[in-house]
Amino acid sequence: MKIAIIGGGITGLSALHEIEKQRAESGKQVEVNLYEKGTALGGKISTLHRDGCTIERGPDSFIIRKPEMMSLVEELGLSDQLVKNHTGQAYIASNGSFHPIPAGSVMGIPTRAAPFLRSPLLTKKGKMRAVADLWLPAKKKEDTDESLGLFFRRRFGDELVDRLLEPLLSGLYAGELNELSLESTFPQFRQMGDKHRSLMLASRSMAKKRQQSAGTAQKTGLFRTVKGGLSVIVDEMEKAASEGTIHKEKQLQEIIPGEEKGYALHFADGTKTEADEVILTTPHQTAANVLPSLSVGEEMKALPGASVATVAIAFPASSLPETVKGTGFLIPKGEGDSGILKAVTLVHHKWPQLVPDGKVLLRCFVGRPGNDAIVRDPDETIVAQTLNELRKFLDIRGEPLFTDVSRWKSAMPKYTVGHQSRVAAWESALADEYPGVHIAGTFYRGVGLPDCVRQGQDVAIHVLSRK
Ligand SMILES: Cc1cc2nc3c(=O)[nH]c(=O)nc-3n(C[C@H](O)[C@H](O)[C@H](O)COP(=O)(O)OP(=O)(O)OC[C@H]3O[C@@H](n4cnc5c(N)ncnc54)[C@H](O)[C@@H]3O)c2cc1C
Known part of the structure; x- marks a missing residue:
């Protein structure tokens, strides 16, 4: 069996x-090759080192609650390189000042009465509407998907959603809560909503259970990176691969079915190769473009992607x-004059190991759903506007030591309502029309790094199980 993997994220x-691991264990005759269009591997994982700072241009960490990424790090022998996040307080800007996210919030859902009722983030009316969740009847289970916004607004009213949930959750999944799919983003809330009368009480009991099972992890934070940044993991994966399996600067252009079986893969540099099985981990538009006669191609291309820029700014x-x-x-x-700035990480507080003494590093997320045109502007414009908005929130003295802008155009998939059934329909069209061609990755079944690792492993096992 000859397998081609497209995309080195x-x-x-x-x-x-996974394929190499299974091959070593089973002794199966499998040839596998990975083709990446860029000069480097990692895709959205990209770590920059500058003036003693470790700067993540894409993801900065992974959650340990989903085990796949941690297991991978262990397999790669990097356990002793793991770095834990510092669990400090995060804030929400409101009416020109910062207010702590109320203690005990689970993804923004209050689970402790006192901190929530004391918080100035919501009006008295907003709080009263939110606690109506405690006695509102549970909704009868329906099989259809619905939007996160509708689901939460029904339970808590608008204020809690707009002031707490939206800023927290729309950073994880690009898009407005009113259009995001409950089923594809936070299915656990749906299950809670089906089983329990109150989402607040259900979240509280879930948090308690997690605290008990996580033990010390809860106190040390649920996120990890490795010394030197996430690119170290990518480098180790590259080193672990058999010689000659990874091919860089190979941009796939088209997949053409073979006369009898398999596929011919045509690359932008004019070369071609053959494969029995093809795993496409590229963005969805590319997957649709390389399969020109796929009946669901146009539908796949229509999956919306949000654009963001991350702007790292170091100061003394x-x-x-x-x-x-x-x-x-x-x-x-809607806070302030509703600019481009969506969130700011104080890297020197969250990951003190990544910033040398004497410096502070801010990582700013720029671009909002429906307002992401700024991402296409030149670096100087993005930096100037980011600094301008930052200064409204923070009393910064002096000029930056350096700045770094990373653009991620249409790179954050929006899992809108019905996403899961659309992906299932695409997979079934592929199985009928291009048997042996598979899709996996951030645009389909989960955006977090552990979700992507799981998808890579699952598709590998599926491909190896085929005759
Ligand atoms: C700014 C930002 C911050 C994030 N923060 C976090 C975080 O903190 N934690 C977390 O868990 N997740 C985070 N994510 C999400 C996570 O980074 C991504 O979901 C994940 O890295 C996607 O991996 P992937 O391999 O599916 O896709 P990608 O990383 O996009 O890889 C796809 C690869 O395919 C290649 N390719 C494309 N076209 C072709 C072609 N024609 N031929 C050959 N190769 C091709 C690309 O060059 C690329 O290398 C973040 C994402 C962004 C954008």
Whole structure:
């Protein structure tokens, strides 16, 4: 069997790693090759080192609650390199000042009465509407998907959703809560809504259970990276791959079915190769483009992707007053004059190991759903506007030591209502029309790094199980 993996992001690399592992265990005759269009592997994982700072241009960490990424790190022998996040307080900007996310919130859902009722983030009326969740009847189970926004607004009213849930959740999944799919983003809330009368009480009991099972992990934070940044994991995966299996600067252009079986893969540099099975981990538009006669191609291309830019800005430590505490802050839509700034991580507080003494590093997320045109502007414009907005929130003295802008155009998939059934329909069309061609990765069944690792492993196992 000859397998081609297209794309050298974490999904493609995980598929390669799994295939090589299974081949070693089973002794099966399998040839596997990975083709990446860029000069480097990692896709959205991209770590930059500058003036002693470790700067993540894409993802900065992974959650340990989903085990796939942690297991991979262990397999790669990097356990002793793991770095835990510092669990400081995160804030939400409101009416020109910062307010802590109320203690005990689970994804923004209050689970402890006192901190929530004391918080100035919501009006008295907003709080009263939110606690109506405690006695509202549970909704009868329906099989159809619905939007996160509708689901939460029904339970808690608009204020809690707009002031707490939206800023927290729309950062994880690009898009407005009113259009995001409950089933594809937070199915656990749907299950809670089906089983329990109150989402607040259900979240509280879930948090308690997690605390008990996580033990110390809860206290040390649920996120990890490795010393040197996430690109270290990519480098180790590259080293672990058999010699000659990874081919860079190979941009797939078209997949043409063979006369009798398999596929011919045509690359932009004019070369071609053959494969029995093809695993596409590229963005969905590319997957649709390389399969020109796929009946669902246009539908696949229509999956919306949001654009964001991350702007890293370093200052001398003396530029930021010591009163600025916490790991970062979120800026709800409509706060201030509703600019481009969505969230800011204080990297020197969240990941102190990544920033040398004497410096502070801010990582700013720029671009909002429906307002992401800024991402296409030149670096100077993005930096100037980011600094301008930052100065409204923080009393920054002096100029930056350096800045770094990373653009992620249409790179954050929006899992809108009905996403899961659409993906299932695409997979079934592929199985009928291009048997042996598979899709996996961030645009389909989960955006977090552990989700992508899982998808890479699952597709690898599926491919190896085929005759
Ligand atoms: C700014 C940002 C912050 C994030 N933060 C986090 C975080 O903190 N934690 C977390 O868990 N997740 C985070 N994510 C999500 C996570 O980074 C991604 O979901 C994940 O990295 C996607 O991996 P992938 O392999 O599926 O896709 P990609 O990383 O996009 O890889 C796809 C690869 O395919 C290649 N390719 C494309 N076209 C072709 C072609 N024609 N031929 C050959 N190769 C091709 C690309 O060059 C690329 O290398 C973040 C994402 C972004 C954008």
